[in-house]
Amino acid sequence: MLRMDGCVDELRKKVSELKSGGASIGLVPTMGFLHEGHLSLVRKSREENQATVVSIFVNPTQFGPNEDFEAYPRDIERDASLLEKEGVDIVFSPSRTDLYKPDHSTFVTEDTVSRDLCGASRPGHFRGVCTIVLKLFNIIVPDRAYFGEKDFQQLQVIRRMVRDLNIPVTIRGCPIVREPDGLALSSRNVYLSPSERSDALALNRSLKEAKRCFDGGEKNAAALVKSVRSELEKVEGLAVEYVALRDAFDLSIVEEVEKPSVLALAVRAGRTRLIDNIILNEVSS
Numbered sequence: 426m427l428r429m430d431g432c433v434d435e436l437r438k439k440v441s442e443l444k445s446g447g448a449s450i451g452l453v454p455t456m457g458f459l460h461e462g463h464l465s466l467v468r469k470s471r472e473e474n475q476a477t478v479v480s481i482f483v484n485p486t487q488f489g490p491n492e493d494f495e496a497y498p499r500d501i502e503r504d505a506s507l508l509e510k511e512g513v514d515i516v517f518s519p520s521r522t523d524l525y526k527p528d529h530s531t532f533v534t535e536d537t538v539s540r541d542l543c544g545a546s547r548p549g550h551f552r553g554v555c556t557i558v559l560k561l562f563n564i565i566v567p568d569r570a571y572f573g574e575k576d577f578q579q580l581q582v583i584r585r586m587v588r589d590l591n592i593p594v595t596i597r598g599c600p601i602v603r604e605p606d607g608l609a610l611s612s613r614n615v616y617l618s619p620s621e622r623s624d625a626l627a628l629n630r631s632l633k634e635a636k637r638c639f640d641g642g643e644k645n646a647a648a649l650v651k652s653v654r655s656e657l658e659k660v661e662g663l664a665v666e667y668v669a670l671r672d673a674f675d676l677s678i679v680e681e682v683e684k685p686s687v688l689a690l691a692v693r694a695g696r697t698r699l700i701d702n703i704i705l706n707e708v709s710s
């Protein structure tokens with residue numbers, strides 16, 4: 426496994442060598458502090474490509490001024506050893522100045538899919554995400570890039586950006602990986618105290634309960650949202666940021682669930698912001 430700490434030109438050179446040998450390239454963009462969720466993307470990329478590049482970069486432009494950029498957990502040595510075991514070809518872990526010149530002034534804005542939900546509570550977040558992801562696409566020029574459905578809105582914003590800007594990459598969405606008790610894996614779970622960790626179980630529990638109502642015939646979005654909200658509100662330690670039921674492709678408002686839809690939520694457990702979602706009416710593949 427090749428570790429490239431920063432030099433963009435060297436990385437380009439290495440990737441083009443792999444490509445000229447006929448390898449297709451899979452890219453897995455991450456912010457590090459890896460867990461089984463990230464590794465599931467890596468495994469998918471390894472299955473589908475001859476070479477896999479994993480980027481590890483805590484991207485400052487997607488954090489708001491009062492968010493946890495400085496505190497975000499980092500452990501590059503542990504990450505590298507996990508990726509080595511997975512048979513990753515290249516780990517790219519640039520520094521801030523490798524990717525953003527001090528006078529960086531160009532950003533990518535998606536204007537519709539990113540507007541509500543996390544976009545409303547984290548102004549500028551998706552602008553930062555689109556900008557870094559497009560930069561990584563331009564540096565690596567992967568055939569395929571892998572994103573988790575855990576960050577469902579992010580996945581759909583990226584799909585829209587790729588479509589709208591004619592970026593020659595295939596976006597692959599991968600299912601949410603959970604702890605055995607249902608909590609979605611997240612690098613931020615390390616922030617949770619034992620009681621917050623147990624409060625957080627309500628996220629998946631409330632979504633599963635709503636899915637049961639849906640499977641039992643409840644198609645009304647307001648009723649499904651209400652069922653999730655009331656389950657979450659039973660837990661004193663959680664503050665609900667949003668619960669929403671949206672079209673699974675463009676995240677537009679849904680009144681009755683007829684097409685594939687996503688039931689998504691964001692809450693705070695203490696100071697930690699957690700998100701989760703479940704797909705309703707999924708098209709079976």
Ligand code: AMP
Nearest residue numbers: 455456457462572573575576601602610
């Ligand atoms: P992050 O390091 O949090 O930016 O995540 C990097 C990628 O891993 C994103 O595409 C996430 O959606 C994905 N990811 C994070 N957690 C999970 C999870 N529990 N299951 C599946 N994918 C995940």
